[in-house]
Amino acid sequence: MAAVRFRRYRQKRRFxxxxxxxxxxxxxxxxxxxxxxxxxxxxxxxxxSKWMLCDFYGNIIVPPTFLVHDRIGFDQALSNIRQAxxxxxxxxxxxxxxxxxxxxxxxxxxxxxxxxxxxxxxxxATKQHRQPSDPGNKTDDTDLMAIHRSAIGGFxxxxxxxxxxxxxxxxxxxxxxxxxxxxxxxxxxxxEHLEASWPGYAANFYxxxxxxxxxxxxxxxxxxxxxxxxxxxxxxxxxxxxxxxxHRETVERVLNWARTAPAGERxxxxxxxxxxxxxxxxxxxCREIQALERESAARLVRTPxxxxxxxxxxxxxxxxxxxxxxxxxxxxxxxxxxxGRAGLYPSRYQSDQVDTSGALVRLGNRRLRAAIxxxxxxxxxxxxxxxxxAHRWKDQGxxxxxxxxxxxxxxxxxxxQMVAGRQIFHHPGVQQxxxxxxxxxxxxxxxxxxxxxxxxxxxxxxxxxTPKMRRMEAQPLxxxxxxxxxxxxxxxxxxxxxPIVLARLGVGGLQSRASGERPR
Numbered sequence: 070m071a072a073v074r075f076r077r078y079r080q081k082r083r084f085x086x087x088x089x090x091x092x093x094x095x096x097x098x099x100x101x102x103x104x105x106x107x108x109x110x111x112x113x114x115x116x117x118s119k120w121m122l123c124d125f126y127g128n129i130i131v132p133p134t135f136l137v138h139d140r141i142g143f144d145q146a147l148s149n150i151r152q153a154x155x156x157x158x159x160x161x162x163x164x165x166x167x168x169x170x171x172x173x174x175x176x177x178x179x180x181x182x183x184x185x186x187x188x189x190x191x192x193x194a195t196k197q198h199r200q201p202s203d204p205g206n207k208t209d210d211t212d213l214m215a216i217h218r219s220a221i222g223g224f225x226x227x228x229x230x231x232x233x234x235x236x237x238x239x240x241x242x243x244x245x246x247x248x249x250x251x252x253x254x255x256x257x258x259x260x261e262h263l264e265a266s267w268p269g270y271a272a273n274f275y276x277x278x279x280x281x282x283x284x285x286x287x288x289x290x291x292x293x294x295x296x297x298x299x300x301x302x303x304x305x306x307x308x309x310x311x312x313x314x315x316h317r318e319t320v321e322r323v324l325n326w327a328r329t330a331p332a333g334e335r336x337x338x339x340x341x342x343x344x345x346x347x348x349x350x351x352x353x354x355c356r357e358i359q360a361l362e363r364e365s366a367a368r369l370v371r372t373p374x375x376x377x378x379x380x381x382x383x384x385x386x387x388x389x390x391x392x393x394x395x396x397x398x399x400x401x402x403x404x405x406x407x408x409g410r411a412g413l414y415p416s417r418y419q420s421d422q423v424d425t426s427g428a429l430v431r432l433g434n435r436r437l438r439a440a441i442x443x444x445x446x447x448x449x450x451x452x453x454x455x456x457x458x459a460h461r462w463k464d465q466g467x468x469x470x471x472x473x474x475x476x477x478x479x480x481x482x483x484x485x486q487m488v489a490g491r492q493i494f495h496h497p498g499v500q501q502x503x504x505x506x507x508x509x510x511x512x513x514x515x516x517x518x519x520x521x522x523x524x525x526x527x528x529x530x531x532x533x534x535t536p537k538m539r540r541m542e543a544q545p546l547x548x549x550x551x552x553x554x555x556x557x558x559x560x561x562x563x564x565x566x567x568p569i570v571l572a573r574l575g576v577g578g579l580q581s582r583a584s585g586e587r588p589r
Contacts, residue, residue, distance in 0.1 A: 091227045293326070377488065404484075
C-alpha cells in the first residue's frame with residue numbers, strides 16, 4: 070500500500086475555464102445565441118458513418134442518418150446540413166467527429182473541404198459521457214448523443230495542421246519501426262531453425278548477423294560433416310574465392326565445433342531451407358530499413374530538430390523518431406506541453422489534506438513517450454552529464470524508473486529551448502557538444518547515401534545554423550578534409566563533398582600539397 074504524503078505547498082494549476090483550451094467555443098455560442106448554434110455529431114465506421122444535427126441545447130434538428138463514404142453520400146449530407154441551417158436559422162455550426170482508428174479521416178476531409186470547422190472527440194470522452202445516460206447500452210444513436218455532450222462540454226478538440234514534411238516524417242519513422250519489429254521476429258525464428266539444423270553453430274560468432282563467414286559456410290555446406298571434410302585449408306580457400314574477409318581463429322573455431330557438433334533434428338535439411346528463406350526476407354527488410362532511414366534524414370534536415378544532433382547521445386535515427394512523433398514545434402507552448410502530451414507526469418489523488426502521487430498516467434501519446442524514453446536511455450549511456458546524474462540518484466536509493474523519467478523531462482525542456490529557439494542551448498549536458506554536420510556526414514557514409522543526396526541534406530541542415538555555429542561546424546570538417554588530402558585511409562568521397570560544404574559555410578578551400586610531392 071502506497072504511503073500517504075501531505076504536500077501543503079504544491080503549486081496550484083490555474084484554470085481559466087472548465088473546458089479544454091482547444092475545445093472551448095462558448096464565445097461563438099454567445100455571439101449567435103444557443104438556439105442558433107448547431108453541432109453535427111458523427112460516429113464513423115469503415116464503410117459508412119452515422120450523423121445527426123442538434124442545436125446547442127441538444128434539440129434534434131436532423132435525426133440520426135447514415136452517411137455512405139462516397140461522393141454521393143457526402144454531397145447529400147452536406148446538402149441536408151445546409152438546408153437545415155437555412156430552415157432553422159443556424160448562424161454558426163461545427164462538426165464533432167469521434168476518432169475511430171483512421172476511418173474518421175475521410176469524413177474529416179470531406180467536411181473540412183466543404184468549409185466547416187471539424188473537431189475530434191476522443192473515444193474515451195464519448196464513453197464517459199455515454200455511460201451515465203445509457204449504462205450497458207452502446208449503439209450508434211447513444212454514441213451520437215454522447216458525442217454531442219462531449220462537444221458541449223469542451224472535449225471536441227481542434228487538431229492543429231501539420232506541414233507536409235512533418236507528416237511524411239511521421240509516416241516514415243512509424244513504418245520503419247514496424248519493419249524493425251518484423252526483423253526482430255525474423256531473427257528469433259532464424260535462430261530457432263538454425264539451432265535445429267546446426268546446434269551450437271551460432272555461438273561461434275560474436276555477431277551472427279554481421280558475420281559474412283558464418284553465412285558463407287552455412288550456404289556452401291549442408292552438414293557439419295561437410296565442413297570437417299573440407300578442412301582448414303579448404304575453408305580458407307572457399308572464403309578467398311568468395312572474397313570474404315576472415316580471421317584464422319574463426320576458421321579454427323568453426324572446425325572445432327564441427328568435430329564435436331551434436332546431431333541436428335531429423336528434419337535438419339528442411340530447417341536449413343527455412344533458415345535461408347527467412348534470412349533472405351530479413352536481408353530485404355534490412356535494406357528497406359536503411360532506405361527509410363535515409364529518407365527520414367532527408368526530412369529531418371528540413372526541420373529545426375536537426376539542432377538536437379549537437380547533443381551527445383542523440384543520433385539521426387533517434388532524432389528523427391522524436392521529430393516525427395512531435396510534429397511542428399509551433400504546436401507546443403512550452404516544454405510542459407510536451408511532457409503532458411507524452412504522459413510523462415505522475416498520476417495524482419487529492420482529497421482535502423490527502424495528496425498522493427502514483428505511477429505515470431496511463432493516458433498519453435505512447436509513441437511520443439517511447440521516443441522520449443529511448444533518448445533518455447541513450448543519454449544515460451552516452452552523455453557524461455546525465456550518466457553522472459543517473460549514478461548519483463542510484464546511490465541515493467532512487468527508483469531507476471525515477472531516473473529515466475527525470476532525465477526524459479530534462480531532455481524535453483532542453484529540446485524545446487533548442488528547437489523553438491533555433492539555437493544550441495547552453496547546458497552542462499552539451500558541454501562536449503557534437504558537430505551536427507560531422508554526425509550527419511558520418512550517418513550518410515554508413516548508409517552509403519549517394520553524393521548528390523548527401524550534399525542536399527547537408528545544405529538543408531545549414532539553413533538552421535547561425536554564422537557563429539557555422540564557424541564552429543567548419544573546424545572538424547576542415548580537419549577531415551586535410552586528412553583526406555594527405556592520403557590517409559578513409560572514404561575518398563569526402564574529398565569531393567567537403568570542399569563544397571566548407572565553401573557553403575564560408576570557409577575558404579585548403580591548400581593541397583605541392584605538385585610532385587608523394588602523399589604519405
